[in-house]
Amino acid sequence: MSKDSHPHMRSFGRIKSRPIKPRQAALMDSLLPKVRCPETPFDPRALAPAATEVWLEIGFGGGEHMAAQAARRPDVLILGAEPFQNGVASALRHMDEQGLANVRLHDGDVRDLIARLPAACLQRVFILFPDPWPKARHHKRRLLQAELVEDLARVLAAGGRLRFATDWADYADWSLARLLASPHFDWPAARADDWRIPPADHITTRYEEKRLGDCAPVFLDFIRR
Template identity: 65%
Template structure:
């Protein structure tokens, strides 16, 4: 039976990650800070979360939150929304928010597909999907976050001209994503024929990227919402 809370199906990638017990200090920070920076669990307008924000950025699967916090720190005038179901990652991200005194980060502890479903049309200026779970075995490919239906949902929430960066160190996932994103007429590459293995000037190395678990050097796919 379909769960009305999860019209997109269960979060299969979550089960693979074993949560470690959250340390008491981390738990205290989660309990005190997370409710103050959590996104509503229903349709919301980003401007209601930070009325003075010049733009709204979304990061899907922020892991430990290092990339999200660094990008938010660089642009205090931008509202940065992050979604991550892994509790240890959320605890780490909340610690970065506190340590860097970031007032422009909002977090959803859960499935990014829910946040995308709650967002209004054309409400996001920039999207990051950094080193998502590769699900590289062919029989697991269907668990990848990049699927045609989700690409269509992303096209809906991105503003015309919005930037969408996808990074992976799995060659097959780079190809998979290129095919599925460009199959949607809403998207094109920011730069045709660009060097996809050149590290973008504004990139912040992520925790997963540092592990070098993939089968190729990092590939950065910079798309634009037409």
């Protein structure tokens, strides 16, 4: 596990639940050190000079979406950040089974990773179904705060895209308000179907199919000005 530290309030809960399966535990020892993002400032292009774009998935869960996108776009380098060790282990399994060479992982808080990235180095960012922290007293723990919006604006190139998805109505409203308040992002949605219907390139995960929230999934796609 990465030993990052930062002044921000923790936006995630536990970092481990059930015991990690032996095969995945072995990958944590053998594969993770090879695909872990550098722990000092770095340019992601240096990790994959032939990549046409660099994407970031924040909180990739079990890694299904990230792995599927990486398989679909082998020309893209995908950075994935996830503090939950079981999720990291699951992602490593997907990478190993599919032979994915275009994924790099950060097993910790994404804000530490973003701080190491140069400006305008990303073309896409995914934040899919993050912890909603539904109780009002916990809203300060939600990931998508104004500070993170600013950080994402710094690392996204002009024309880059940010996708936020949630199945909690209040979190959708919360996130939309913060992104609309930013001078760095445009929301091109023109009708309800633009956020109610999954985007054509979206990949549904098992978590999404469980419908644990209080509304149908909402997809908010923004463009960096």
